[in-house]
Amino acid sequence: MTVAAAPAPAAPDARQRRWVLAGLMAMMLLAAMDTNIVATAIPQIVGDLGGLALVSWVFSIYVLAQTVTIPIYGKLADLLGRKPVLIGGALIFLAGSAACSLAWSMHALIVFRGLQGLGAGAVMATVNTLAGDLYAV
Numbered sequence: 491m492t493v494a495a496a497p498a499p500a501a502p503d504a505r506q507r508r509w510v511l512a513g514l515m516a517m518m519l520l521a522a523m524d525t526n527i528v529a530t531a532i533p534q535i536v537g538d539l540g541g542l543a544l545v546s547w548v549f550s551i552y553v554l555a556q557t558v559t560i561p562i563y564g565k566l567a568d569l570l571g572r573k574p575v576l577i578g579g580a581l582i583f584l585a586g587s588a589a590c591s592l593a594w595s596m597h598a599l600i601v602f603r604g605l606q607g608l609g610a611g612a613v614m615a616t617v618n619t620l621a622g623d624l625y626a627v
Contacts (some may be wrong), residue, residue, distance in 0.1 A: 507624055514617045514624075517580060521610040524587070525549065528603075541596030551600050555607030556614065563612040564619065572620050579612020 502510065528535075528548065535543050567575040586606030593599035 502624070507627050510624055511621070514621055516612050517576070518617045520580075521583065521613045524606070524610070525552065525603065528552075529568055535599070536593070536596075539593065539596050544596040544600060547600045548596070551604040552607040552610070555604045556611040559608055559611030560615040563615040567619055572616055572623065575612055576616040576620065577625055579609045581609070581617060582606075583609025 532545060532548065535548075536545060563575055565578060583606055586602055586604075586609055588605060589602040590599060593602055
């Protein structure tokens with residue numbers, strides 16, 4: 491007894507592609523702008539929380555978490571599907587952003603930026619993969 495494979499979804503038309511691409515661009519903008527916003531606000535953050543010696547970790551942990559998780563999320567997107575990984579990554583990123591706004595010390599901010607970087611890794615990897623799938627030759 492053989493099991494028939496599920497039919498492939500219909501290819502999106504040009505109008506649907508534009509909407510999907512606009513959503514993907516918004517997701518990428520969200521993750522990319524984050525570093526610029528934090529870089530601009532870091533003097534005020536250090537003034538409020540103290541810990542000038544830890545400032546480099548605020549940026550480093552974000553980039554490190556993002557870079558390490560990109561291949562992991564790529565594999566998860568292959569196994570689980572692109573959409574759930576992208577939505578999960580966006581939720582992790584937003585949870586990290588909300589937690590950063592509640593940070594009570596530089597150490598807490600660094601941990602929350604790491605969480606934010608975990609979500610950014612999913613967003614960056616999955617957005618690029620989805621764009622490639624959407625406009626495959």
